[in-house]
Every structure is written in structure tokens, then in C-alpha cells.
């Protein structure tokens with residue numbers, strides 16, 4: 001019995017960090033995925049353990065099922081936050097792995113895996129293989145797509161799950177089941193991020209472009225092509241620490257930060273109406289692109305005032321500005337990835353020049369497809 005799932009990464013077009021404090025944010029899925037293959041052991045495998053293989057790092061972790069069973073005496077089968085007691089049990093299971101220091105960031109992902117696996121599937125021996133096309137810890141939602149793909153593969157075998165056929169053997173979940181995948185993924189994100197808003201797992205689960213505010217969600221198709229250059233500064237950072245840093249700044253300057261978050265809310269609402277308004281209407285695509293560029297610049301300024309920029313992000317901004325292109329960081333910032341809008345009428349020569357200049361600084365540039373579908377599963381492929 002084997003199932004494979006895939007869940008997309010994301011870019012945040014406006015509103016990261018402020019969304020954690022109740023502002024609206026706009027995000028889109030991208031066509032880079034995390035894949036999870038889940039295979040339950042059969043009696044002939046003679047395997048009484050749970051194995052997790054992480055392909056990119058060539059790491060493999062394994063726990064005897066008896067050890068996992070003893071660690072979690074009582075688990076709820078509905079989406080539940082990991083209690084302090086269970087978090088301690090997970091920490092002990094992860095500590096025993098002796099994860100190499102260079103890969104220690106993976107400990108939170110492995111913890112989320114243990115929580116989701118044990119809660120959803122209980123104590124069955126299995127092998128889980130994870131591969132990802134996303135750079136980890138770079139602002140493209142690697143943690144959320146990992147949690148969504150994991151929750152999807154784990155829920156695919158539960159009774160009464162319904163699917164729609166998509167393409168080439170890939171299936172998508174029915175509405176109710178998709179929300180269950182999303183809720184479990186959010187519990188995994190809490191283990192990795194501490195205080196996530198839920199936007200990353202929601203856009204990874206549902207796909208498309210979403211306008212998100214705690215408790216409310218609008219799905220949309222953009223009326224503007226939205227071609228974005230993504231520049232990875234390759235500076236590693238950690239979303240949990242950056243989110244905590246903004247929270248601390250808010251405690252130090254509550255009045256100022258309330259204005260900053262409110263400005264971001266207005267900005268995201270304006271972006272939502274630009275993206276939603278049909279073209280052609282009174283605004284042409286070029287006029288819409290100019291408005292989006294201005295909003296990106298303003299959002300970047302507000303992100304700087306939250307303290308989540310980085311010297312490398314400033315270098316990307318200054319470089320793209322030389323070519324009159326607008327950029328903003330995406331995701332948690334502190335390094336990671338920067339978005340640059342490539343207007344429809346921009347010549348290929350300019351794109352080549354700006355990419356060459358950014359790459360000469362040691363950054364990596366690419367263009368990803370925006371706004372595709374969300375999580376899918378496939379029962380017919382072997383990894």
C-alpha cells in the first residue's frame with residue numbers, strides 16, 4: 001500500500017508578519033512542490049519501526065513502534081495542538097537521533113512529522129520518504145508544504161475520504177477533507193513556527209491566489225499575469241525567530257506597530273481589489289502593474305520598519321531599482337527570497353541583465369509558475 005502526495009510552496013505578495021497580528025495578506029501558490037511517499041509495512045517486510053527518509057539531505061531516521069507507542073499514551077484523532085507533555089515526548093524522540101549539527105534546523109520538521117504521523121495513523125510501521133523542490137527556510141513556504149503534503153498522505157487512507165480526479169492519476173480532496181488536511185497541517189506548522197497565521201498552509205492546501213485574514217479567506221484568479229522573478233539570497237533564516245522578533249517589537253512599540261499593521265491591512269485590501277477587478281476595465285494591465293509595483297515598494301518599507309530586512313535583501317532592492325523594477329521580500333524575511341515584478345512589456349534583454357547582475361552577487365534567480373492548484377495525492381506511483 002503506497003500513496004504519494006504533493007503540496008505547493010508559496011509566495012506572499014503582501015502582508016507577511018502583519019497577518020500574524022490580524023492584518024490581511026495576499027499569497028499565491030507556486031509550481032514547486034514537496035512530495036511525500038507513504039508506504040505501510042506488510043508482514044513480509046518484517047519491519048516494526050517508523051522510518052523517515054529525507055532525500056535532499058540523505059538523512060534517514062527510524063523509531064521502534066513500541067517506543068512511539070510508549071511516548072504517546074493518549075492521542076486525539078481530530079486536529080489537536082501538541083500539548084507540553086507530548087512536546088517533551090517528541091523532544092526525547094528527536095534528541096536520540098543525533099541529527100548532524102549542520103542539519104539541526106530539520107529537528108522542528110521531524111518533530112512535526114512525529115506529531116502528525118502518530119496523531120493521524122497511530123502506531124503502524126511504515127516508511128515515509130520526503131523530497132522537496134523548494135529551498136528550505138527561504139520564505140517559499142517549505143515548512144507549510146511539508147506539513148500539508150504529510151497530512152494529505154496520512155489522511156488519504158482514512159475511511160470516508162472523497163476525491164476528485166485531476167490529471168495523470170493525481171486526485172484532489174473533497175471540500176470537507178481538504179479542510180481537515182489544512183487543519184492538521186496548521187498543527188504541524190505550529191510546531192515549526194510557534195505562532196503561524198495559517199496563511200502558508202492554507203495557500204498550499206487550496207492553491208490559487210488567496211486573500212487571507214485570520215478567520216476569513218477569499219480565493220481569486222488574478223486578472224493580471226503577475227510574472228515574478230524570485231531571487232534567493234541564500235541567507236538562511238528561521239521563520240519562528242523572525243515572527244517572535246516582530247512580536248517583541250510590537251510589545252516595545254504597541255502604538256506605532258498598530259499603525260504599521262493597519263497600513264499593511266489597507267495595502268493588502270487594495271492589492272486584492274486590483275487583482276480581482278476584471279481587465280480590461282478602466283485600468284489596463286500596465287496601469288495595474290504600476291499600482292502593484294507601488295504597493296510592493298510600500299510593503300517593503302513597512303517590513304523594514306518591522307525589523308525583518310537584511311543586507312542582502314537591500315542589495316537585491318538596489319540592484320533591481322537600477323532597472324526601474326520594484327521588489328519586496330517574501331515570507332518571513334531576514335534573508336531568504338525576494339520578489340521582483342516583471343511587467344508584461346519588459347524586454348527579455350532587461351530581464352537577462354538584471355538576473356546576471358543579481359547572480360554575480362551570489363544570488364540565485366528563477367521564475368516560478370504562479371497560482372496553480374493545491375495539494376494532490378496519487379495512489380498509482382511508486383517512488
Ligand SMILES: Nc1ncnc2c1ncn2[C@@H]1O[C@H](COP(=O)(O)OP(=O)(O)OP(=O)(O)O)[C@@H](O)[C@H]1O
Pocket residue numbers: 034054105106107108109110130131132135136137138139140141142143144146192193200237238239240330331332333
Ligand atoms: N522537506 C522537508 N523535510 C523536513 N523538514 C522540512 C522540510 N521542509 C521544511 N522543513 C522544516 O521547516 C523548516 C523551515 O521552515 P521555515 O518556516 O523556517 O521556512 P520556510 O517555510 O521555508 O519559509 P517561510 O515560512 O518564510 O515561508 C526546516 O528547518 C525544517 O525543520
Ligand SMILES: C[C@@](O)(CCO)CC(=O)[O-]
Pocket residue numbers: 012015016017018019020139141193195196197198199200239243330331332
Ligand atoms: C511571516 C509569516 O507571516 C509568513 C511566513 O511565510 C508567518 C505566518 O504568517 O505564519
Ligand SMILES: [Mg+2]
Pocket residue numbers: 141142143144193200239
Ligand atoms: Mg515556514
